[in-house]
Amino acid sequence: MIESEFALTAVKLILLAMVSLLLPASYRVIAGPRLSDRLAAVDLITTLLIGIIVMLALVEGTQVFVDMATALAAFAFVGTISIARYISEGRVF
Amino acid sequence: MLLEILGVIALLFGLFFCAVGVLGVIRLPDTLTRLHASGKVATLGVFGLLLGAALLMPSTALRLLALGLFVLLTSPVATHAIAASVHRRREILDELEQDPAPPEEEAEEEDFQVDVTAALSRSRIQDIIEAQERALRHHQPDIKRPGDSD
Numbered sequence: 684m685i686e687s688e689f690a691l692t693a694v695k696l697i698l699l700a701m702v703s704l705l706l707p708a709s710y711r712v713i714a715g716p717r718l719s720d721r722l723a724a725v726d727l728i729t730t731l732l733i734g735i736i737v738m739l740a741l742v743e744g745t746q747v748f749v750d751m752a753t754a755l756a757a758f759a760f761v762g763t764i765s766i767a768r769y770i771s772e773g774r775v776f
Numbered sequence: 777m778l779l780e781i782l783g784v785i786a787l788l789f790g791l792f793f794c795a796v797g798v799l800g801v802i803r804l805p806d807t808l809t810r811l812h813a814s815g816k817v818a819t820l821g822v823f824g825l826l827l828g829a830a831l832l833m834p835s836t837a838l839r840l841l842a843l844g845l846f847v848l849l850t851s852p853v854a855t856h857a858i859a860a861s862v863h864r865r866r867e868i869l870d871e872l873e874q875d876p877a878p879p880e881e882e883a884e885e886e887d888f889q890v891d892v893t894a895a896l897s898r899s900r901i902q903d904i905i906e907a908q909e910r911a912l913r914h915h916q917p918d919i920k921r922p923g924d925s926d
Contacts, residue, residue, distance in 0.1 A: 723810055734790065
C-alpha cells in the first residue's frame with residue numbers, strides 16, 4: 684500500500700497518462716497499411732495494458748492485478764507469435 | 777519516503793519511454809522502424825513501470841520481478857517474430873518480382889518471330905509480284921489464282 688498523498692497522486696496521474704496513450708496507439712491498428720503494422724500495434728497496446736494493470740494494482744493496493752498482468756503477457760505472447768506465423772507462412776499450424 | 781521518490785522517478789522513466797514508443801509507432805514511416813519503436817516500449821517502458829511499482833509496493837516485489845523477467849524474455853521474441861515474418865514476406869515478394877525475369881528471352885523470341893513473319897510476308901509479296909508479272913505477260917490480269925494460267 685502507498686501511504687503518502689504525494690506518491691498516490693503521482694501514481695494516479697501516471698495511470699491517467701498511460702490510459703490516454705491507448706488512443707494514439709489504436710490509430711495504427713485502424714490506419715496501418717499492412718497486416719504486420721496492425722499486429723505490431725496490437726502488441727504495443729497489450730504491452731501498454733500490462734503497464735496499466737500494474738499501475739492499477741498500485742492504486743488499489745492489491746496483488747491480484749499483478750497475476751492478471753502475468754496471464755495477459757503470456758496469452759499476448761502466444762497470440763502475437765501465432766499471427767506472425769500466419770503472416771509469413773499463410774497458415775498457423 | 778526515499779523509496780517512494782525513487783519509485784515515482786522510475787514510473788516517470790517508464791512513462792516517458794511508453795510515450796516515445798507510441799509516438800514512434802505513429803510517426804515512423806516503415807514497418808521495421810515501427811517495430812523498433814514498439815520494442816522500446818516493451819523493454820524499457822514496462823520494465824521501468826515494474827521497477828517503480830516494486831519500489832512503491834515492496835510486498836509484491838517478487839511477483840513484479842517474475843512478471844518483469846517474463847516480459848523481458850517474451851516481448852523481444854514476439855517483436856523478432858513479427859520482423860522475421862515481414863522479412864520473409866518481402867523475400868517472397870522479391871522472388872515473385874524476379875520471376876518474370878525471363879522477359880528478355882521472350883523478347884528475343886518475339887523478335888525472331890517478327891523476323892520470321894517479316895520474311896514470310898516478304899516472300900509472299902514477292903510471290904504476288906511474280907504472279908502479277910506473269911499475268912501481265914500472258915495478258916491475263918487474274919492475280920487471284922496465279923498458278924492456273926501456267
